[in-house]
Amino acid sequence: MAATSDATAARMAAEARERKRVFAQCERFLVGHGPLRPHAALAELAREVGTAEESDHYGEGELIEDFEREVAELLGKESALFLPSGTMAQQIALRIWSERKRCATVAFHPTCHLELHEQRGYARLHGLHARLVGEAHRLLTLADLEGVAEPVAALLLELPQREIGGQLPTWDALVAQTAWGRERGAAVHMDGARLWEAAPFYGRSYAEIAALFESVYVSFYKGVGALAGAALAGPAEYIAEARVWQRRHGGNLIRLFPYVVSARVRLRERLPRFSAYHQGAMRIAAVLSAIPGIALTPDPPHAHMMHVTLRGDTERLLAASLQIAREERVALFSALAPTDVPGIAKFELWVGDAASALTDEEISAYFTRILAAGE
Amino acid sequence: MAATSDATAARMAAEARERKRVFAQCERFLVGHGPLRPHAALAELAREVGTAEESDHYGEGELIEDFEREVAELLGKESALFLPSGTMAQQIALRIWSERKRCATVAFHPTCHLELHEQRGYARLHGLHARLVGEAHRLLTLADLEGVAEPVAALLLELPQREIGGQLPTWDALVAQTAWGRERGAAVHMDGARLWEAAPFYGRSYAEIAALFESVYVSFYKGVGALAGAALAGPAEYIAEARVWQRRHGGNLIRLFPYVVSARVRLRERLPRFSAYHQGAMRIAAVLSAIPGIALTPDPPHAHMMHVTLRGDTERLLAASLQIAREERVALFSALAPTDVPGIAKFELWVGDAASALTDEEISAYFTRILAAGE
Secondary structure, rough: HHHHHHHHHHHHHHHHHHHHHHHHOEEEEEEEEOOHHHHHHHHHHHOOOOOOOOOOEEOOOOHHHHHHHHHHHHHOOOOOEEOOOHHHHHHHHHHHHHHHHOOOOEOOOOHHHHHHOOOOOOHHHHOOOOOOOEEEEEEEEOHHHHHOOOOOOOEEEEOOOOHHHOOOOHHHHHHHHHHHHHHHOOOOEEEOOOHOOOOOHHOOOOOHHHHOOOEEEOOOOOOOOOOOOOEEEEOHHHHHHHHHHHHHHHOOOOOHHHHHHHHHHHHHHEEEEEEHHHHHHHHHHHHHHHOOOOEEHHHOOOOOEEEEEEOOOHHHHHHHHHHHHHHHHHHHHHHOOOOOOOOOOEEEEEOOHHHHHOHHHHHHHHHHHHHHOOO | OOHHHHHHHHHHHHHHHHHHHHHHHOOEOOOOOOOOOHHHHHHHHHHHHHOOOOEEEOEEEEHHHHHHHHHHHHHHHOEEEEOOOOHHHHHHHHHHHHHHHOOEEEEOOOOOHHHHOOHHHHHHHOEEEEOOOOOOOOOOOHHHHOOOOOOOOOOEEEEEEEOOOOOOOOOHHHHHHHHHHHHOOOOOEEEEEOHHHHHHOOOOOOHHHHHOOOOOEEEEOOOOHHHHHHHHEEOOOHHHHHHHHHHHHHOOOOOHHHHHHHHHHHHHHHHHHHHHHHHHHHHHHHHHOOOOOEEEEEOOOOOOEEEEEEEOHHHHHHHHHHHHHHHHHHHHOOOOEEEOOOOOOEEEEEEHHHHHHOOOHHHHHHHHHHHHHHH
């Protein structure tokens, strides 16, 4: 048995590498903005940075400070801090609230990035305890919060919730949940990794949404598509303290300009497009949900993304997607994750610049072909 | 009094800004490799990266893994991990040793980077206690270590010791100190931020020096002059654990290639030059120490650097340096730090590519002029 499993695992790993190789050579992509390659990315940054611009130096200098001001204004906050990663930004955000509230417990959804993807840094580095609120498969509710029977230093709300297909609470629910936090004496922090993509759903400005929160984290590499980088925004004295923690985390780099310039270029370029990405997600969702064997979460999408579940044999579905990538140089999905339901697997689809290269008819035809192969 | 002090502080800050501005426009530089500007740096990286190279992805991919192997081989260690900063690398290094040794105390010199420049991240993030060993103004000795009466998880030794002008212990002293650590059951960790610059002093390979240590941190932006970045090297399973902590710290960025490519280019280019930088430091030290009113620490230099102490009025010394920068576009020193001795201030001089543009006669004449102005 063990030998067979090992052999299967090795074969599947080899197939995954092969899919990755073939997908990297595709010309059109359903998901995201298409591939980012070092040579082209660096050449573009060199063109975009002014020849007279000076490097930042341990977080100081016009290049980084001007961009921090731009982000703070966009979010309607006093101040913002550029950091290498969201992992760093959010642990710092919660640690500061924890010390100010003299309480080590923070509340978030079971699928929170801090719980799933950061190796529990919040506990191992910061000594924080997580009070998980709500259920993994659905949005957090006010009733979930009202069930919290202990003090919490901070309530973290993710907008939109990535692990459930980018779902967003209604505006009224969001107002009620953030009010619950404040009434309980907790700071309300936004995990806005994909906040840029949430504005079309609410039909409100970023600043209006952010006004419900004491502190806000945003990412520059997810929908924005910059090389990397994040920002934490909030009251000026809070951000001043965050700078101290950034130094402690090892994130106060001597030079961050490659990331700052990339974030500046991409944010200015793509901010006006997020509404179109949302429309694109709605359009693609309509095409996909009409195909028997496909279901979406959520349907219709709230933001620029959705989970696409496919009925059929996972290996045959993947093989069909690989064949399309090889023959037509069209990349649809290169991996499938299991769901709770046997015989149904899923992938995450987020809409960026790339999807406009595919017509509705093509998407429909490709997925009809894939579903047939999976039967 | 308060009003006068505030006015003085404001004037001094304005003067510091003005010096910075004038120095940025200089054409020749005594210290370092000369200025690094975003446009030129990014354009160079674009030229240096292969058009077929793929981006790293959360620490994976040939681009980053090949460079990690290159660094591990150079240091004679099984494995190496690329990290955004040395602050992150060293806290992680000590945390792992602390957990393995089941002991929260780590030993280092009072001028250790962790003690002076990281906002005590080792304590606030990792719960580590520092046992400071030795005295701030001189090298650590075996006798200092023998005075440690408590268990320590790790002994950190910095090669060379930056805050005392880049001094290095003799080879025999280094062997004895690292042996002390091992005999006490402590892991011996090297802060090799400037290790590249230490090899000429010992006349040994990097791997021979690193062999005295269980784990080694090296920097790519100090003497090497890359944009930023660091590596931690050691046993394979130790580095595997460090990758987990890198994720916790928020240092496992989706893309690190701008720093990796920069480190790769600069390390290959400058490694063969460190011997020449050491020779340059010896030459400049001989020139400077012949000028009345100048003394050096150490004299002669052990590595590529030294502290230069100048006798005279600090403001007049700075004004004279500024005048040379303005009139001749030669940057010597743009700031002076106080010493324990009234009327004597100092600056850090490290020798890189830039110094070769200045002749001994020019250096002698400029400093003679500056010392006269400071009298």
